[in-house]
Amino acid sequence: MRKVLVLAFLLLATPAFTQPVIPDTAMRKTLSDYVSAMNSGDTVRMDGFKAAHHFGVLTERMQGFFRQTGGILLLKIESSDDTSIIALGQEKSSDRTMRVTIKEIGTAETPKLSILLEGTPRPAEFAIPRLSGPEAIKGLDARAAQLVAQDRLSGAMLVERKGKRIYEKTWGLADRATNAPITPHTKFRLGSDNKMFTAVAALQLVGAGKLSLEGKVSDYLPDYPNKNVAAKVTIRMLLTHSGGTGDFFGPEFDKNRLTLKHNEDYIALFGARAPAFEPGSQERYSNYGFILLGSIVQHVSGEDYYVYVRRHIFQPAGMKDTDSLPENLTVPGRATGYMLKDGAWLPNIDTLPYRGTAAGGGYSTVDDLLKFAHALENGTLLPKAMKEQATSAQTKGKWYGFGFGVDGESLAREYGHGGGAPGMNAELRVYPNAGIVIVALANLDPPAATLLADYYANRMPLN
Numbered sequence: 492m493r494k495v496l497v498l499a500f501l502l503l504a505t506p507a508f509t510q511p512v513i514p515d516t517a518m519r520k521t522l523s524d525y526v527s528a529m530n531s532g533d534t535v536r537m538d539g540f541k542a543a544h545h546f547g548v549l550t551e552r553m554q555g556f557f558r559q560t561g562g563i564l565l566l567k568i569e570s571s572d573d574t575s576i577i578a579l580g581q582e583k584s585s586d587r588t589m590r591v592t593i594k595e596i597g598t599a600e601t602p603k604l605s606i607l608l609e610g611t612p613r614p615a616e617f618a619i620p621r622l623s624g625p626e627a628i629k630g631l632d633a634r635a636a637q638l639v640a641q642d643r644l645s646g647a648m649l650v651e652r653k654g655k656r657i658y659e660k661t662w663g664l665a666d667r668a669t670n671a672p673i674t675p676h677t678k679f680r681l682g683s684d685n686k687m688f689t690a691v692a693a694l695q696l697v698g699a700g701k702l703s704l705e706g707k708v709s710d711y712l713p714d715y716p717n718k719n720v721a722a723k724v725t726i727r728m729l730l731t732h733s734g735g736t737g738d739f740f741g742p743e744f745d746k747n748r749l750t751l752k753h754n755e756d757y758i759a760l761f762g763a764r765a766p767a768f769e770p771g772s773q774e775r776y777s778n779y780g781f782i783l784l785g786s787i788v789q790h791v792s793g794e795d796y797y798v799y800v801r802r803h804i805f806q807p808a809g810m811k812d813t814d815s816l817p818e819n820l821t822v823p824g825r826a827t828g829y830m831l832k833d834g835a836w837l838p839n840i841d842t843l844p845y846r847g848t849a850a851g852g853g854y855s856t857v858d859d860l861l862k863f864a865h866a867l868e869n870g871t872l873l874p875k876a877m878k879e880q881a882t883s884a885q886t887k888g889k890w891y892g893f894g895f896g897v898d899g900e901s902l903a904r905e906y907g908h909g910g911g912a913p914g915m916n917a918e919l920r921v922y923p924n925a926g927i928v929i930v931a932l933a934n935l936d937p938p939a940a941t942l943l944a945d946y947y948a949n950r951m952p953l954n
Contacts, residue, residue, distance in 0.1 A: 511568050511578075518576035521593055525606065529553060530562035530583070545597065546604040556608075558831065559938060560584055563591065566617055579614070585942050586949050588613045619949045627950045628658055634946045635662060638939070642836070645829070646916075646933030647673055648943055649857040650951075653926040658947075659857075665826040665934065667836065676856055678812055678825040679932035680843075681917040682910025683851040685815065686781050687863070688800050690730055690894020691872050692788045694881055695803060698874060701791045702726055711787045716762040723770040726787070729780045730893040731885050733773065735766030736780035744844075752817075752845045754785040754796055774886050778850040781894075785849020796849060805859075808866035813855040815847030825854055826934040828914025836935070839914030851910055855917075857930045864907075864921045864928045882906035882923075902953035909944075911937030918944035925953045 521544055528540035537553045540546065561584030569577045575594040581587065590609045597603030613619070622630060638644035645663025649656065661673045696702040702711070708729075709721035720736065728734035739761050744751070751757055761779060768775070789796040797815060805813050816822055818840070828843075829836040847853030855863075866872045873881065881893040883906075891897060895906045902925045910917040916937040920929040929948060933939035 511565055516571045516576065517573040518571055518593060518595070521604070522576050522578060522591070525591075525593065526563050526565060526580075529557060532557045532562070544604045545602045546606065548606070559936075560587075563589075567614075579611070579617075581617075585938065586613070586619060586945050588617070621952055622950045624652075624657070624952055627947060627952065630950060631658065631943065631947045632660075635660065635943060638942060639663070643935070644933065644939050644943070645673065645935050646679065646931065646940055646943075647675060647677060647857045648929075648931045648940075649675075649861055650930075650947065651861060651928040663934075665824075667827070667829065673826065673934070674824075675858065676812065676824055677932075677934075678822060678854040678856055679917060679934055680826075680828055680852060680854050680912075680915040681847070681932075682912050682915050683778070684855070684860075684908045684910040684917045684919060685847055685849065685851045685853045686894050687908050687919070688804050688853075689781050689784050689788065689849040690881060691804055691867075692792075692796075692800055693726060693730065693784050694873055694877055694893060696788060696791050697726070698877055702787070704730075708783065708787070711790055712758075712783075715758070717765055720762075720764075720766055720770070724766070724780075724783075725770075726784070727885075727893075728770055729777075729784045729787075731891055732775060732777045732780060733886065734770045734777065734780050735768040735773070735775070736777045736783060737764065737767045737775075738777065739779045739782065739850075748844050750845070754782050754789070754849050757782045757848065758786055774888055774891070781850035782848055788849070804863075804866075804872060807871050808859075809862045810855065810859040813853065813859045813863075815853035817846040818843050819845075822854070828934045830913035830936050839912075842913045851912075855932075857932055860917075860919050860930045860932075861928055864919065864930075868921070868923060882921075905948075909941060911941070916940040920944060920948060922953070927951065927953075 524540050524544065528536045534550050534554060537550050560582035563580040564583050565578055565580050567579040569579055578591045580589050580591050588611055590611045592607040594605045595602065596605045635644060639662050647661040648658065650658035659675060661675060663673050665671045665673045665677050693702060697704060704727040706726050707722060708715050708724045715721040724734035724736065739757055743760060747760060785796045788799055792799050828839040830839045844852050867878055882895050882897060883892055884897050885892050892906060896908050897906045899905050904924050905920050905922045907919040907921050913936055914934060916933040916939045918931040918940050929944050931940035931944040
């Protein structure tokens with residue numbers, strides 16, 4: 492933290508919660524020791540906890556969790572007995588809440604500890620108070636200053652309220668080798684935000700009668716390698732992550748990332764796989780499912796996928812600085828992404844795909860994403876009824892629409908998408924009933940942009 496003024500704003504904007512009393516059970520010391528070790532950030536103490544409690548997770552993973560979260564603030568003990576304890580906690584460096592479940596799963600002769608950390612919605616009893624407009628902006632500035640001082644923020648943010656831009660800021664460097672600063676026009680890699688573009692493309696084709704939400708993969712890709720996926724997975728399932736189509740990141744991607752030059756190349760490599768679960772029976776985030784959608788958009792429209800999204804999404808919306816051009820091309824203003832490795836920020840070039848795909852990895856600016864939000868809201872890209880369907884809950888868990896994350900009700904209702912990978916983090920959040928749009932982009936590891944978007948979203952006035 493830089494100055495007393497910054498600290499004062501942080502105290503003003505951050506709710507204070509009383510630390511719970513840990514019940515006197517056999518597991519209380521385990522929970523207390525775990526939180527103490529995690530919050531220390533010290534590898535020696537983490538190793539000591541692991542040895543004392545027979546916990547098998549790598550210390551590097553514990554360290555990574557600490558760097559991302561700052562540790563755990565306990566809010567509430569939900570249950571406790573001789574072999575388990577469940578607590579509600581909050582990341583110390585953000586507003587995000589989690590459930591901490593610790594269980595003894597071994598025997599007296601061979602003890603073994605299980606610890607599960609799961610994100611969970613914030614309970615009403617720990618609601619963060621809304622602030623006035625000026626207070627929320629001051630708190631946001633203070634939060635950003637804190638992150639910059641910790642070398643955890645490099646990016647840009649824009650907030651619009653009822654058609655008026657009320658916040659525009661940039662921080663850090665687009666290229667640390669040349670000291671080129673980030674500007675409002677810097678192009679940031681988006682991660683999974685590309686899924687919104689692919690979803691809009693597919694829904695445009697649904698509206699044109701060229702696709703059906705209930706149509707099967709085999710209807711549009713008759714030669715698709717896995718017949719089970721082809722016969723059972725629908726466009727609706729692909730749009731809602733319920734087709735069992737899985738991911739593509741892993742050893743095969745790492746080995747082939749520079750030869751995977753088009754969505755079709757991903758299908759050639761991964762298309763023979765069977766579904767991870769019976770299509771339609773579960774919801775599990777699927778990057779590969781959106782690759783399939785991109786291929787279907789291409790085959791049905793008769794246009795190359797990249798040409799289609801340029802002509803039918805970016806150009807109508809006025810998005811001149813958004814695309815997925817290959818990484819080996821010079822793109823003026825495209826920021827270098829930096830990932831934290833061994834305590835230093837290093838370029839993420841060796842992790843990037845050949846180019847962005849229908850699932851993610853393209854680039855954009857804060858201005859262009861605001862234009863995208865406008866084009867959705869004013870009907871330029873989709874008819875109102877279809878936009879409403881796409882941005883309303885379509886999943887059993889009520890977390891996703893058609894290519895858009897969804898949350899909240901009434902004035903707090905929001906839709907958009909987050910994206911993240913080493914060296915990139917993006918957030919677009921649209922609050923249609925409140926007339927608010929939040930865009931935050933960063934060229935550092937997640938949650939650099941997400942921390943800012945969360946901070947303001949949880950405190951901004953809604954009326």
